[in-house]
Amino acid sequence: MVTHRNEFRVRTTVVVSASGGGTPGVWPACPELPELFAETRIRTCLDLLRTLETQGGIVARLIARSPYKAFRVLARDTETGGLAGYVEWVRSPGTGRWVQWDEPLTCCAHGCHQPAPTMLEAA
Template sequence: MVTHRNEFRVRTTVVVSASGGSLPGVWPTCPELPELFGETRIHRCHDLYRTLETQGGIVARLVARSPYQAFRVLARDTETDGLAGFVEWVRSAETGRWVQWDEPVTGCAHGLHQPAPTMLEAA
């Protein structure tokens, strides 16, 4: 298990897929949740992965009856605002329940063990 040389903190936010007449690809902050969803210390790569996975499950319960079809939990370094990782959840077409789309994406998975301002900016 990779341990980071220096502990860092991430703040998590939740964005949702825009619906209706909104522009495709627009992910505004979820209005039903606080803008700052959480803040966590990261010591090991697994900490970031588990933070995203766990908070995604919590968000799924909190927005269970929302009209959204997808949401993302974003983890950004509190000092640099660099994106350290994210996870996406989608509503199942069969059951209407939230399911995690894939495993959380983290910089650690790509050998980047300290968030930088340009890390994973495509999310």
């Protein structure tokens, strides 16, 4: 388990895909949910992964009868606003139920713990 150098907090928001004639590629905020869905303390990579998976499941229940085709839970660092991770859910073509589309994507998978050295550090 990878532990972050410093504990940090993420704010999660939920965006949805258009249910029909919307602009392709545009994911507006989900109008059925609060703009700020949650704020969570992150200490390890597993914390971030579980936060995204758990909140995705909660959102799926809250908007079960909505007309949307897909939604994303976005986790942003509260201090920098940078994207720390996200997960996408889609409607199952067979059942119409929400299913998680793949593993959540997190900055942990891309080396956010050990940033590349700056030019000064490398010299």
